[in-house]
Amino acid sequence: MMADLPARLLAAVYDRAIAGAERRFLGRWRRELLTGVTGTVLEIGSGTGLNLPHYPATVERLVLSEPDPYMRIRLEKKLDRQPAPPELLTCGAEQLDFPDGSFDAVISTLVLCSVKDPAVALREIHRVLRPGGRLHFLEHVLSEHPGISFWQHTLEPLWKRTCGNCHLTRATGELIGEAGFEVETMEDLRMEGVPIIVRRALRGVAVKPAAGA
Numbered sequence: 001m002m003a004d005l006p007a008r009l010l011a012a013v014y015d016r017a018i019a020g021a022e023r024r025f026l027g028r029w030r031r032e033l034l035t036g037v038t039g040t041v042l043e044i045g046s047g048t049g050l051n052l053p054h055y056p057a058t059v060e061r062l063v064l065s066e067p068d069p070y071m072r073i074r075l076e077k078k079l080d081r082q083p084a085p086p087e088l089l090t091c092g093a094e095q096l097d098f099p100d101g102s103f104d105a106v107i108s109t110l111v112l113c114s115v116k117d118p119a120v121a122l123r124e125i126h127r128v129l130r131p132g133g134r135l136h137f138l139e140h141v142l143s144e145h146p147g148i149s150f151w152q153h154t155l156e157p158l159w160k161r162t163c164g165n166c167h168l169t170r171a172t173g174e175l176i177g178e179a180g181f182e183v184e185t186m187e188d189l190r191m192e193g194v195p196i197i198v199r200r201a202l203r204g205v206a207v208k209p210a211a212g213a
Protein backbone atom coordinates (compact mmCIF):
# COMPACT_ATOMS: atom_id res chain seq x y z
CA MET A 1 0.00 0.00 0.00
CA MET A 2 2.72 2.50 1.05
CA ALA A 3 4.89 1.36 -1.88
CA ASP A 4 2.02 2.40 -4.17
CA LEU A 5 1.76 5.89 -2.70
CA PRO A 6 3.86 7.78 -5.31
CA ALA A 7 1.90 6.13 -8.17
CA ARG A 8 -1.45 6.93 -6.51
CA LEU A 9 -0.42 10.53 -5.88
CA LEU A 10 0.92 11.02 -9.40
CA ALA A 11 -2.31 9.76 -10.96
CA ALA A 12 -4.38 11.92 -8.57
CA VAL A 13 -2.55 15.17 -9.36
CA TYR A 14 -1.56 14.53 -13.00
CA ASP A 15 -4.34 16.42 -14.80
CA ARG A 16 -4.12 19.39 -12.43
CA ALA A 17 -0.30 19.50 -12.55
CA ILE A 18 -0.24 19.59 -16.34
CA ALA A 19 -3.34 21.79 -16.89
CA GLY A 20 -1.43 25.08 -17.33
CA ALA A 21 0.91 23.59 -19.94
CA GLU A 22 -2.07 21.96 -21.70
CA ARG A 23 -3.73 25.39 -22.00
CA ARG A 24 -0.59 27.22 -23.10
CA PHE A 25 0.85 24.78 -25.67
CA LEU A 26 0.49 21.05 -24.96
CA GLY A 27 -3.14 20.79 -26.09
CA ARG A 28 -2.20 22.37 -29.42
CA TRP A 29 0.93 20.22 -29.76
CA ARG A 30 -1.15 17.08 -29.16
CA ARG A 31 -3.77 18.13 -31.72
CA GLU A 32 -1.12 18.92 -34.33
CA LEU A 33 0.71 15.63 -33.65
CA LEU A 34 -2.48 13.64 -34.21
CA THR A 35 -3.65 15.52 -37.30
CA GLY A 36 -3.66 13.13 -40.24
CA VAL A 37 -3.50 9.94 -38.12
CA THR A 38 -5.60 7.30 -39.88
CA GLY A 39 -6.70 3.68 -39.70
CA THR A 40 -5.91 1.33 -36.82
CA VAL A 41 -4.08 3.17 -34.05
CA LEU A 42 -2.41 2.12 -30.79
CA GLU A 43 -1.61 4.63 -28.06
CA ILE A 44 0.89 3.46 -25.45
CA GLY A 45 0.89 4.79 -21.87
CA SER A 46 -2.37 6.70 -22.32
CA GLY A 47 -2.31 7.99 -18.73
CA THR A 48 -5.50 9.86 -17.89
CA GLY A 49 -6.48 10.18 -21.56
CA LEU A 50 -5.33 13.72 -22.40
CA ASN A 51 -4.93 12.82 -26.09
CA LEU A 52 -8.51 11.58 -26.42
CA PRO A 53 -10.15 14.90 -27.47
CA HIS A 54 -7.55 15.37 -30.20
CA TYR A 55 -8.00 12.18 -32.27
CA PRO A 56 -9.35 12.98 -35.75
CA ALA A 57 -12.35 11.21 -37.27
CA THR A 58 -9.99 9.45 -39.72
CA VAL A 59 -9.04 7.00 -36.93
CA GLU A 60 -11.06 3.84 -37.58
CA ARG A 61 -10.02 1.78 -34.56
CA LEU A 62 -8.29 3.15 -31.46
CA VAL A 63 -6.62 0.88 -28.89
CA LEU A 64 -5.27 2.40 -25.67
CA SER A 65 -2.80 0.74 -23.31
CA GLU A 66 -2.06 1.86 -19.77
CA PRO A 67 -0.20 -0.41 -17.33
CA ASP A 68 -0.61 1.78 -14.23
CA PRO A 69 -3.83 0.87 -12.36
CA TYR A 70 -4.25 4.33 -10.80
CA MET A 71 -3.91 6.14 -14.14
CA ARG A 72 -6.26 3.54 -15.65
CA ILE A 73 -9.06 4.26 -13.14
CA ARG A 74 -9.07 7.89 -14.27
CA LEU A 75 -8.87 6.93 -17.93
CA GLU A 76 -11.78 4.50 -17.56
CA LYS A 77 -13.95 7.28 -16.06
CA LYS A 78 -13.30 9.43 -19.16
CA LEU A 79 -13.97 6.49 -21.48
CA ASP A 80 -17.30 5.80 -19.74
CA ARG A 81 -18.46 9.22 -20.93
CA GLN A 82 -17.62 8.49 -24.59
CA PRO A 83 -20.36 7.26 -26.97
CA ALA A 84 -18.02 4.65 -28.57
CA PRO A 85 -15.16 4.08 -26.11
CA PRO A 86 -11.86 2.75 -27.51
CA GLU A 87 -10.47 -0.61 -26.36
CA LEU A 88 -8.29 -0.39 -23.25
CA LEU A 89 -5.45 -2.81 -22.46
CA THR A 90 -3.11 -3.09 -19.50
CA CYS A 91 0.11 -4.14 -21.29
CA GLY A 92 3.33 -2.15 -21.05
CA ALA A 93 5.08 -0.92 -24.19
CA GLU A 94 7.88 -3.49 -23.78
CA GLN A 95 5.44 -6.35 -24.48
CA LEU A 96 2.51 -5.46 -26.70
CA ASP A 97 -0.08 -8.23 -27.05
CA PHE A 98 -0.49 -7.96 -30.82
CA PRO A 99 0.81 -9.80 -33.88
CA ASP A 100 3.45 -8.18 -36.12
CA GLY A 101 2.18 -5.40 -38.38
CA SER A 102 -1.14 -4.84 -36.56
CA PHE A 103 -1.22 -1.02 -36.60
CA ASP A 104 -1.09 1.87 -39.05
CA ALA A 105 0.12 4.23 -36.32
CA VAL A 106 1.41 4.16 -32.75
CA ILE A 107 1.15 7.24 -30.51
CA SER A 108 3.54 7.96 -27.63
CA THR A 109 3.27 11.23 -25.70
CA LEU A 110 5.44 11.74 -22.60
CA VAL A 111 5.82 7.96 -22.18
CA LEU A 112 9.28 6.87 -23.38
CA CYS A 113 10.78 8.76 -20.41
CA SER A 114 8.89 6.42 -18.06
CA VAL A 115 9.07 2.95 -19.63
CA LYS A 116 11.53 0.50 -18.06
CA ASP A 117 13.54 0.02 -21.24
CA PRO A 118 12.94 2.48 -24.10
CA ALA A 119 15.05 0.50 -26.61
CA VAL A 120 12.95 -2.63 -26.01
CA ALA A 121 9.73 -0.58 -26.14
CA LEU A 122 10.73 1.02 -29.45
CA ARG A 123 11.59 -2.36 -30.98
CA GLU A 124 8.18 -3.62 -29.88
CA ILE A 125 6.42 -0.56 -31.34
CA HIS A 126 8.35 -1.15 -34.58
CA ARG A 127 7.21 -4.81 -34.59
CA VAL A 128 3.48 -4.06 -34.20
CA LEU A 129 3.50 -1.35 -36.89
CA ARG A 130 2.84 -2.42 -40.47
CA PRO A 131 5.61 -1.61 -42.99
CA GLY A 132 5.09 2.07 -43.82
CA GLY A 133 3.31 2.60 -40.47
CA ARG A 134 4.17 5.63 -38.33
CA LEU A 135 5.20 6.38 -34.76
CA HIS A 136 3.92 9.84 -33.67
CA PHE A 137 5.92 10.97 -30.66
CA LEU A 138 6.14 13.85 -28.22
CA GLU A 139 8.77 13.23 -25.54
CA HIS A 140 10.87 15.29 -23.14
CA VAL A 141 14.57 14.47 -23.43
CA LEU A 142 18.13 15.15 -22.27
CA SER A 143 19.13 18.80 -22.70
CA GLU A 144 21.99 19.72 -25.03
CA HIS A 145 23.01 22.43 -22.56
CA PRO A 146 25.77 21.06 -20.25
CA GLY A 147 24.56 23.05 -17.22
CA ILE A 148 21.02 21.71 -17.55
CA SER A 149 22.09 18.13 -18.35
CA PHE A 150 24.26 18.21 -15.19
CA TRP A 151 21.14 18.89 -13.11
CA GLN A 152 19.12 16.33 -15.08
CA HIS A 153 21.69 13.64 -14.23
CA THR A 154 21.96 14.82 -10.63
CA LEU A 155 18.22 14.95 -9.93
CA GLU A 156 17.14 11.91 -11.96
CA PRO A 157 17.46 9.29 -9.17
CA LEU A 158 15.07 11.23 -6.91
CA TRP A 159 12.82 12.43 -9.75
CA LYS A 160 12.18 8.96 -11.15
CA ARG A 161 11.29 7.61 -7.69
CA THR A 162 8.66 10.29 -7.13
CA CYS A 163 7.39 10.76 -10.72
CA GLY A 164 6.44 7.31 -11.97
CA ASN A 165 9.90 6.23 -13.21
CA CYS A 166 10.20 9.39 -15.37
CA HIS A 167 13.82 9.70 -16.54
CA LEU A 168 15.29 13.13 -17.28
CA THR A 169 18.28 12.03 -19.37
CA ARG A 170 16.88 9.88 -22.18
CA ALA A 171 18.19 10.51 -25.70
CA THR A 172 14.90 9.40 -27.26
CA GLY A 173 15.57 10.91 -30.70
CA GLU A 174 18.66 8.73 -31.14
CA LEU A 175 16.89 5.65 -29.74
CA ILE A 176 14.09 6.01 -32.32
CA GLY A 177 16.64 5.87 -35.15
CA GLU A 178 18.47 2.92 -33.54
CA ALA A 179 15.19 0.96 -33.39
CA GLY A 180 15.02 0.92 -37.21
CA PHE A 181 12.74 3.90 -37.86
CA GLU A 182 13.29 6.59 -40.47
CA VAL A 183 12.64 9.94 -38.87
CA GLU A 184 10.25 11.86 -41.14
CA THR A 185 9.90 15.00 -38.99
CA MET A 186 11.40 15.96 -35.64
CA GLU A 187 10.97 19.36 -33.98
CA ASP A 188 13.17 20.39 -31.06
CA LEU A 189 10.76 22.28 -28.78
CA ARG A 190 10.81 24.07 -25.42
CA MET A 191 8.01 23.52 -22.91
CA GLU A 192 8.02 27.09 -21.58
CA GLY A 193 6.99 27.56 -17.97
CA VAL A 194 7.74 23.98 -16.88
CA PRO A 195 10.81 23.07 -14.76
CA ILE A 196 13.97 23.49 -16.83
CA ILE A 197 14.94 19.82 -16.31
CA VAL A 198 11.90 18.69 -18.35
CA ARG A 199 11.73 21.62 -20.74
CA ARG A 200 13.35 20.22 -23.92
CA ALA A 201 10.92 18.12 -25.96
CA LEU A 202 11.03 16.36 -29.31
CA ARG A 203 7.88 16.06 -31.40
CA GLY A 204 7.70 14.22 -34.67
CA VAL A 205 6.82 11.30 -36.86
CA ALA A 206 9.03 8.26 -37.59
CA VAL A 207 8.26 5.66 -40.25
CA LYS A 208 8.83 1.91 -40.23
CA PRO A 209 10.40 1.46 -43.67
CA ALA A 210 8.31 -0.51 -46.15
CA ALA A 211 9.59 -4.06 -46.78
CA GLY A 212 12.43 -4.01 -49.33
CA ALA A 213 12.82 -0.20 -49.04
Ligand SMILES: C[S@@+](CC[C@H](N)C(=O)[O-])C[C@H]1O[C@@H](n2cnc3c(N)ncnc32)[C@H](O)[C@@H]1O
Nearest residue numbers: 045046047050068071092093109110114115116
Ligand atom coordinates in the same frame (compact mmCIF):
# COMPACT_ATOMS: atom_id res chain seq x y z
C1 LIG B 1 3.79 11.31 -17.86
S1 LIG B 1 2.56 10.11 -18.12
C2 LIG B 1 1.97 10.50 -19.76
C3 LIG B 1 0.53 10.14 -19.95
C4 LIG B 1 -0.05 10.50 -21.32
N1 LIG B 1 0.58 9.75 -22.38
C5 LIG B 1 0.03 11.97 -21.61
O1 LIG B 1 0.50 12.36 -22.69
O2 LIG B 1 -0.43 12.75 -20.77
C6 LIG B 1 3.53 8.63 -18.42
C7 LIG B 1 2.66 7.42 -18.67
O3 LIG B 1 3.48 6.32 -19.09
C8 LIG B 1 2.96 5.16 -18.50
N2 LIG B 1 3.97 4.10 -18.48
C9 LIG B 1 4.92 3.87 -17.56
N3 LIG B 1 5.63 2.76 -17.87
C10 LIG B 1 5.10 2.29 -19.01
C11 LIG B 1 5.39 1.16 -19.84
N4 LIG B 1 6.38 0.32 -19.54
N5 LIG B 1 4.63 0.98 -20.94
C12 LIG B 1 3.66 1.85 -21.26
N6 LIG B 1 3.34 2.93 -20.52
C13 LIG B 1 4.05 3.14 -19.41
C14 LIG B 1 2.55 5.61 -17.11
O4 LIG B 1 1.70 4.69 -16.48
C15 LIG B 1 1.91 6.95 -17.43
O5 LIG B 1 0.56 6.81 -17.73
